[in-house]
Amino acid sequence: MRNLLLKPQEAAYQLGISYPTLKQWIYRHKIQAMRTPGGHYRIPESEINRLTGTSAQGETSAPLKISGRNQLHGTVREIRKDGLLASVRLAVGDQSVQAVITSEAVEELGLKVGDPAIALIKATEVMLMHR
Numbered sequence: 615m616r617n618l619l620l621k622p623q624e625a626a627y628q629l630g631i632s633y634p635t636l637k638q639w640i641y642r643h644k645i646q647a648m649r650t651p652g653g654h655y656r657i658p659e660s661e662i663n664r665l666t667g668t669s670a671q672g673e674t675s676a677p678l679k680i681s682g683r684n685q686l687h688g689t690v691r692e693i694r695k696d697g698l699l700a701s702v703r704l705a706v707g708d709q710s711v712q713a714v715i716t717s718e719a720v721e722e723l724g725l726k727v728g729d730p731a732i733a734l735i736k737a738t739e740v741m742l743m744h745r
Contacts (some may be wrong), residue, residue, distance in 0.1 A: 617658045617659055617660050618658075618659040618732045619656035619657065619658060619659070619684060620656065620657045620658075620659060620662065621654075621655075621656065622636050622637065622647075622655050622656075622657060622689065624657075625645075625657035625661075625662060628666070629662060629665060629666065629721065636657075637655075640655055645657065645661050645665065645714055646658060646661050647661075649722075659699070666719050682734045682735070684705045684735040684736070684737070685732050685733070685734055685735075686704070686711055686732065686733040686735065687705075687706070687730070687731075687732050688704040688705050688706035688710075688711065688730070688731060688732070688733065689704065689705045689706055689724065689728065689729070689730055689731070690702060690703070690705075690706060690727050690728060690729045690730075690731050691703045691704065691705045692727065692728065693720060693725060693726075695717045696717075696718065697717070698716060698717055698718075699714055699715070699716060700714070700715055700716065700719070700720045701713075701714055701718060702714075702715060702720065702725060702731075704731055704733050706733065711733045712744070713733060726738065
């Protein structure tokens with residue numbers, strides 16, 4: 615069986631990550647990549663399958679796990695698209711969280727009002743306040 619080689623942009627799209635993130639994964643050896651004689655990176659389809667938990671036949675195994683611990687589970691309450699960007703408001707308990715993402719990401723995720731979603735928060739600093 616032939617292992618298809620993908621350009622980094624194609625691999626990033628299939629993995630649901632940004633191109634810069636994929637490049638960092640390549641540099642940090644988190645994903646296997648090969649170089650063409652011209653010095654361009656190519657990602658084997660088997661790596662995409664490994665990272666997405668999909669077999670060569672397209673069957674999906676267990677969902678991907680993520681190391682981020684600041685996960686807020688909620689429900690999509692509002693989606694406002696404006697050109698390339700979209701504002702997504704997520705109800706989390708009696709509070710809400712707003713994320714600005716690309717309109718393309720809204721489409722790729724298939725987000726609709728009423729859908730369950732998870733806000734994954736990555737911050738270098740968290741402050742607390744108390745009266």
